[in-house]
Amino acid sequence: MDPFNTPTPPESARPGHRFWLRADGTAFEVSDHLQSAQYVQAASDEADRPIPWGYADMFRHGWMRIHLENNRIWADGAAGHTATPPQQQWLVAARTALSSEAGTPTVLSATKQAQQVIATTDPQTEPTRTFLQKIGFKRS
Numbered sequence: 001m002d003p004f005n006t007p008t009p010p011e012s013a014r015p016g017h018r019f020w021l022r023a024d025g026t027a028f029e030v031s032d033h034l035q036s037a038q039y040v041q042a043a044s045d046e047a048d049r050p051i052p053w054g055y056a057d058m059f060r061h062g063w064m065r066i067h068l069e070n071n072r073i074w075a076d077g078a079a080g081h082t083a084t085p086p087q088q089q090w091l092v093a094a095r096t097a098l099s100s101e102a103g104t105p106t107v108l109s110a111t112k113q114a115q116q117v118i119a120t121t122d123p124q125t126e127p128t129r130t131f132l133q134k135i136g137f138k139r140s
Contacts, residue, residue: 010093023062025086
C-alpha cells in the first residue's frame, strides 16, 4: 500500500505518529520512515537504482523526517537543509495543534539523537541557533 496517497494536514497530526514532509509542505503519515522511502524512489527518476532509498536520498530530495511525541515534534532533514516556507508552516501549525490538544506547549526539536531544541514557548529554553538557521525556522 502506497503511504503517499493521502496527505495529512497539520491539525490532524497526533502524538506517536511518523511523517515525511515534502518540500511543498505536504505531509504523509508513514508506519516506517525507511520502508516508505522506497515508494518515493519508485516514482522518481532514480527508480532504476540498484539499492533501496534511505534517509539520505529523501533528504537530498528536500524531504524532512518528522516524528511526533506528546509534547515534542522531532524534525530533521539533510545537513545544511533550509526548510521551505511551506515546511515551516506545516511544522508551526502541527505544533499549535498538538499544544492545544495537550494543554501544554509542544517543543519543536532537531534530530532525536541530538535532542537539540529549536523552538519552544518555554522562555527558560533557548533554541539551538545553528539548527534554527539550518532549517530556516523563524520565530514568530
